[in-house]
């Protein structure tokens with residue numbers, strides 16, 4: 480995937496897919512062909528991907544149609560999202576702006592998830608120190 484090709488498709492990517500999602504809403508994916516996004520222009524590719532990837536890929540295909548939510552509560556969740564995004568980008572036509580946004584947000588999320596346990600530990604230490612201090616002072 481060259482940078483030049485990406486630049487050339489920038490104009491077209493502002494156009495949104497004309498197809499509808501299974502849920503009945505407008506497809507939000509950028510149009511790449513005949514006013515359709517890659518997956519609506521090539522429904523057979525979607526089926527092929529599903530067959531090829533089994534359970535793991537079905538997750539992404541569903542996300543394309545009606546933006547299924549993925550859990551993002553743990554470092555494992557965030558890592559999984561990054562892993563899927565990276566593999567999805569490597570597989571071929573993918574909204575690179577979305578991939579960049581996911582990459583950025585996931586790294587922010589990872590940092591905040593890493594911060595959580597530290598804050599909990601600090602609170603525990605503080606509570607212990609306060610308890611000890613009041614014990615030694617005594618009434």
Ligand SMILES: [Zn+2]
Pocket residue numbers: 496497498506507508515516517518519
């Ligand atoms: Zn579409």
